[in-house]
Amino acid sequence: MHISEGFLPLAHSALWTAAAAPFVLDSARHVRRVCSGQRRFELAAAGGILLLLTALKIPSVAGSSSHPTGIALAAILFGPRAVPVLCVVVLVLQALVLAHGGLTTLGANLFSLGIAGAFVASWLYRGLKAVGIPVYGACWAAAAVSSVAVYGVTSLQLALAFPDPGSGVSGAAMKFAAVFAWTQIPIAITEGFLTSAALKLLARSRADAGLPESVGVPG
Numbered sequence: 001m002h003i004s005e006g007f008l009p010l011a012h013s014a015l016w017t018a019a020a021a022p023f024v025l026d027s028a029r030h031v032r033r034v035c036s037g038q039r040r041f042e043l044a045a046a047g048g049i050l051l052l053l054t055a056l057k058i059p060s061v062a063g064s065s066s067h068p069t070g071i072a073l074a075a076i077l078f079g080p081r082a083v084p085v086l087c088v089v090v091l092v093l094q095a096l097v098l099a100h101g102g103l104t105t106l107g108a109n110l111f112s113l114g115i116a117g118a119f120v121a122s123w124l125y126r127g128l129k130a131v132g133i134p135v136y137g138a139c140w141a142a143a144a145v146s147s148v149a150v151y152g153v154t155s156l157q158l159a160l161a162f163p164d165p166g167s168g169v170s171g172a173a174m175k176f177a178a179v180f181a182w183t184q185i186p187i188a189i190t191e192g193f194l195t196s197a198a199l200k201l202l203a204r205s206r207a208d209a210g211l212p213e214s215v216g217v218p219g
Contacts, residue, residue, distance in 0.1 A: 002102075003154065003157065004102055004105065005102025006102060006104055020110045024084045024085060027082060027084035031082050035078070042078075042202060049070050049074075051070075051090045051093070053068035054100075069113055069191065072139070072142050072195045073143070073199065076142060084115055087113050087118075088110060091113070117146045139192075140196045142195075155176035
């Protein structure tokens with residue numbers, strides 16, 4: 001998912017950075033307002049899982065890679081508005097230390113992972129719970145679907161930068177998505193189980209601390 005340093009034209013990099021910036025500013029304010037006490041530890045845990053899972057990269061289509069996204073847990077715990085600021089920290093650290101992603105492509109990677117993926121995860125989780133799906137089943141689905149959604153957005157970003165000579169942006173997006181699918185669909189299924197297991201562990205830790213076991217966002 002992390003588009004490599006310098007892979008996008010500078011104009012595209014600038015546009016994706018501009019698109020992501022308002023979400024990051026709102027996210028920083030949101031996190032300061034809602035995170036205190038035990039919630040800070042849960043935010044740190046969600047950030048650690050995000051860092052770990054997104055570092056497990058598998059080579060994929062030229063200029064990118066496949067890996068778990070790790071954003072569903074944070075989106076479920078704190079809502080999608082909390083995720084962008086976590087992703088900025090993770091993406092910058094990975095770009096500087098692991099040479100995974102890049103600073104010029106930070107905005108594009110942030111938009112697909114920390115914005116599009118986070119909102120898909122949160123909305124799906126809430127929607128499935130609203131129709132009676134059990135919490136951990138909703139968590140699995142939210143993590144799996146949002147993982148695929150991140151790669152769908154990445155495919156579109158690459159297609160906009162490198163449209164197919166014959167079929168244009170839509171054709172290029174389909175080709176990029178088809179290449180990603182071979183690795184990302186199995187990863188997404190596995191990520192759903194990992195995220196559900198992490199949510200169970202957090203619920204258990206809350207119970208051990210004498211707090212309510214419910215760790216999902218309201219609704």
